Amino acid sequence: MDVSPKRPSGLSPENFVALYGGVYEHSPWVAEAVAAKGLTEADDEPEALSARMSAIVEAAGRERQFALxxxxxxxxxxxxxxxxxxxxxxxxxxxxxxxxxxxxxxxxxxxxxxxxxxxxxxxxxxxxxxxxxxxxxxxxxxxxxxxxxxxxxxxxxxxxxxxxxxxxxxxxxx
Missing domain, CATH: 1.10.3330.10 (Oxo-4-hydroxy-4-carboxy-5-ureidoimidazoline decarboxylase)
Incomplete structure (x- = not known):
């Protein structure tokens, strides 16, 4: 199984957060939320993963967005x-x-x-x-x-x- 950054779906939640936790500046909670909802092969495409991560941020509420x-x-x-x-x-x-x-x-x-x-x-x-x-x-x-x-x-x-x-x-x- 390929566990490189090219294949997020093949990563454990912990490894996903370790690799993708810095995508949003000092905010691993975004990657944690994606991992908690489960990773699929669709997440192997940056466009799809980006949409999921940005949706997490957009749903986080203004206070958490302001903190980000x-x-x-x-x-x-x-x-x-x-x-x-x-x-x-x-x-x-x-x-x-x-x-x-x-x-x-x-x-x-x-x-x-x-x-x-x-x-x-x-x-x-x-x-x-x-x-x-x-x-x-x-x-x-x-x-x-x-x-x-x-x-x-x-x-x-x-x-x-x-x-x-x-x-x-x-x-x-x-």
Missing amino acids: LRLHPELVGRLKVGETLTAESTREQASARLDECSPQEFERFQTLNEAYNARFGFPFIVAVTGMTRADILAAFESRVENTPEDEFRTALDNVHRIARIRLDALARQA
């Missing part, structure tokens, strides 16, 4: 004492070269992070894969003006996009 948003790191943010980026977040931010910001870009990210957090109560979340620093800054500057309700939805939609990117990456692993 708050678990995401700031982009180019200052880490709190004892906080580290997940390996996935580190790779994703590096893919957009956020680790190569100029001093001016770094300062702009810090200013936007502070304004965004003050306005919405969670960090700015965007699926950075395929974006440049300029793209990200433009999205940041635009979205900081959103209404709280619109931005909550936009941030949650981006969380789902990030999860799908992570699922696709797991499916490509041998």
Whole structure:
């Protein structure tokens, strides 16, 4: 039996959570809920598994969704004492070269992070894969003006996009 990430249906619930628990940032409860409902061969397709996982998040209620948003790191943010980026977040931010910001870009990210957090109560979340620093800054500057309700939805939609990117990456692993 194949127990690689390409075949979630062949995994025990424990192994599924170990491999897929990080798909949603610091939120293994999503993978746990999927495993508790049972894994099928349909879950071997990232699209189907993504739909199941996002449905769990969508049904979780606003308080748990808000908590999920708050678990995401700031982009180019200052880490709190004892906080580290997940390996996935580190790779994703590096893919957009956020680790190569100029001093001016770094300062702009810090200013936007502070304004965004003050306005919405969670960090700015965007699926950075395929974006440049300029793209990200433009999205940041635009979205900081959103209404709280619109931005909550936009941030949650981006969380789902990030999860799908992570699922696709797991499916490509041998």
